[in-house]
Amino acid sequence: MPAKITIFWFRRDLRLEDNVGLYQALSSGFPVLPLFIFDPEILDKLPEDDARVSFIYQQLQSMREQLQEKTGSSLALYHARPKDIFAKLLETYAIQHVFTNHDYEPYAKERDADISKVLAKQNIGFKTFKDQVIFEKDEVVKDDGKPYVVYTPFKNKWKERFNPATDLVDYQLDFSGFLKDAALPNITLGEMGFQEASIQVPEYIVTKDLIENYEATRNFPAKRNGTSRLGPHLRFGTVSIRQMVKKAIQEENEVFWNELIWREFFMQILWHFPHTVNHAFKPKYDRIQWRNNPDEFEKWKKGETGYALVDAGMRELNQTGFMHNRVRMLVASFLCKHLLIDWRWGEAYFAEKLLDFELASNVGNWQWAAGSGVDAAPYFRIFNPMTQIDKFDKQKAYINTWVPDLQELTYPPKMVDHKMARERCLLTYKEAVS
DNA sequence: TTTTGAGTTGTTCGA
DNA sequence: GTCGAACAACTCAAA
Numbered sequence: 001m002p003a004k005i006t007i008f009w010f011r012r013d014l015r016l017e018d019n020v021g022l023y024q025a026l027s028s029g030f031p032v033l034p035l036f037i038f039d040p041e042i043l044d045k046l047p048e049d050d051a052r053v054s055f056i057y058q059q060l061q062s063m064r065e066q067l068q069e070k071t072g073s074s075l076a077l078y079h080a081r082p083k084d085i086f087a088k089l090l091e092t093y094a095i096q097h098v099f100t101n102h103d104y105e106p107y108a109k110e111r112d113a114d115i116s117k118v119l120a121k122q123n124i125g126f127k128t129f130k131d132q133v134i135f136e137k138d139e140v141v142k143d144d145g146k147p148y149v150v151y152t153p154f155k156n157k158w159k160e161r162f163n164p165a166t167d168l169v170d171y172q173l174d175f176s177g178f179l180k181d182a183a184l185p186n187i188t189l190g191e192m193g194f195q196e197a198s199i200q201v202p203e204y205i206v207t208k209d210l211i212e213n214y215e216a217t218r219n220f221p222a223k224r225n226g227t228s229r230l231g232p233h234l235r236f237g238t239v240s241i242r243q244m245v246k247k248a249i250q251e252e253n254e255v256f257w258n259e260l261i262w263r264e265f266f267m268q269i270l271w272h273f274p275h276t277v278n279h280a281f282k283p284k285y286d287r288i289q290w291r292n293n294p295d296e297f298e299k300w301k302k303g304e305t306g307y308a309l310v311d312a313g314m315r316e317l318n319q320t321g322f323m324h325n326r327v328r329m330l331v332a333s334f335l336c337k338h339l340l341i342d343w344r345w346g347e348a349y350f351a352e353k354l355l356d357f358e359l360a361s362n363v364g365n366w367q368w369a370a371g372s373g374v375d376a377a378p379y380f381r382i383f384n385p386m387t388q389i390d391k392f393d394k395q396k397a398y399i400n401t402w403v404p405d406l407q408e409l410t411y412p413p414k415m416v417d418h419k420m421a422r423e424r425c426l427l428t429y430k431e432a433v434s
Numbered sequence: 435t436t437t438t439g440a441g442t443t444g445t446t447c448g449a
Numbered sequence: 450g451t452c453g454a455a456c457a458a459c460t461c462a463a464a
Contacts, residue, residue: 153461378459
């Protein structure tokens, strides 16, 4: 007789604490087999030294060790299409349930619908839970039931609905519910065609220090620890959103809390308007005549535009996989407005480079910068790359860190004249949207 | 249904 | 140097 088990499938929730779906699985009455699948559909698009793959891999190995210690088993690790893995597991085990946490991206929605169907044929329940957000999809909507497309009223309703007693439960796990003393498959990075990345995902900082100075310092890119670096950890679930909201409230940091709500705002936008991945939220913005000059795009990517703060941002991104948020706004505005390059090009480059890449936020914020999205900047709001230095990096500490060649003869001249580019942008946009 | 107030993150110009 | 208005109207949310 094959063993009766419950499977818990990890995806964007790589932690063994405060995990809703895992908590539920452990209460299912059957031993839980924890599972992670490296999906070629996603991996095949990434370079072999992708830092995010390394990060996920490290995290999974550390989870394997923790589980080994506590249960004598570990965590099953595979590299194949999820569908095929489930087919294989069905041959070995009498699977009673499959538990997992919600994943809201378009590809994930399709994948999960598929798996759910396969399992349903065998009368196996596919049970999914809300874990990576406080409020999802339809939980914060207007009184008429439609989704919000403006942030401020969304945030107000979010806070109105919010009840710490029920929304910040700490789901403490009972490790005795795991499958015991079983040898579960592992895999190496090399076997998947990857290698250890040179870039490391940094630890996040949500200390009292950060919180206290957050509002005052978060706009200044030279303050090395001025922001939380939470992005990748929220992206892959190595921290719990509930713990972070709890922290924000404990420390009475409204601004930091609001940032966490922005994340959920864009997630519900992507859920309700999945076409915004490829198309402007405001349709007439798809009429913009982008110049899309490939040589200019290259200069932007390399940080060789001749505008010091833009170049500093792009070089920080290329070297570390991170860019300070203030500078993200500037480089995005510069690409779309000064160079008139399609926001989708910029979005794709960020997706490739950012350790904290998250589809909903990336698309949402790029469309914001391009002026085409929900709650977007008016199109005539064009960042001035010199003025931004005066405002946010007056001592040039940030610029000097990333553009040490600023004073050298080899440093490139400004690739476009600001005044000319500004006027060209206004004309082009006006033509498209009026 | 109509009305009203408001809208993350900016820049430029002229007084 | 500082300040307020203009930028261009539009759409959204809620009363």
